[in-house]
Amino acid sequence: MKKVRPDHLQELITSFANKDVYIHLETTNGSYATHLNEGFFNAGAFIRNIVVKYELGKVAGDSPHRIGLKLPSGWIYAQGITHYKLDEHGRLLMAGLDSDGKLAVALEISETPFTY
């Protein structure tokens, strides 16, 4: 994955608009966050292989970027995106990596299902 070039990422996000696409969306602090720092409130969520059709997608802000996808009756939002890649399967992988390179957030868009 490379550091986000906002103009290029914007083009890629737009290329998936108005199609049925599979989404992977995730935020995480890692399962050890509370073990390593007692009192840390560990929250996170993920969804995988949810099919949506968005009408408008935007890259916003300076790095780390925010991504918003406007759905006919709702939204998908991710904050903290630093890296991206269009992989060999034509899937748009976006991630927010912290200063140690650890994944904190991921948003992925694909026309075919992600593996299990």
Place this chain on the structure above:
Amino acid sequence: MIKKERHVLVVFPHPDDEAFGVSGTIASYREMGVPVTYACLTLGEMGRNLGNPPFANRETLPQIRKEELQKACEAMGLEDLRMMGFRDKTIEFEDDEKMVQLITDLIDETNPSLVITFYPGLAVHPDHDATARAVVRAVRRIPETERPALYTLAFANNTVEVLGQPDIIHDVSAMADKKLATLKAHASQTVWMMRETEKKLAAQDPETLKWLNNERFYSYQWSNDFE
């Protein structure tokens, strides 16, 4: 002194769970000619570590960790690796009885004299605890006189408060090279840690040497069952 076993079954949810505290033990059994089966439930698909600098992404991580796991098993001399196909972070949400049955099937097939897993409720990661619950439940169903021994790993911050000190201590100093090779095989997950560890080993840091040379387990006490 490591007791000779007929067959050892190791059950953990993530590639690398075996590396930190059991790889010296596994390598010792293999050198003694004891067959070891390692059932690894997931491929650690949801790991946050993607290498530093990152060489993996969320979608390539499973394949990379699968290859790392295979290399780690080679380093330990372990030939019977079972990758069970579950997804990282989801073990506790699977059907409990299905998980017990999965372990029961592994036990029936391999007929182990020793099973190694985590200690339920004291293993920090929800997948660790869920795996441990399934293993303890499966072993509990075996009539007492036929039950394999059950060694467990616990590392929650309150472990000593709850369980006291581990009663099984394996001197694995002769396996130090294999243990380090096992850890290094899991490069995507351990590259940060190994840099520190190697510095500490070079400086003969007593805590790090103790960790490298000894592996400590709680033999599961059926009189003090977790449920």
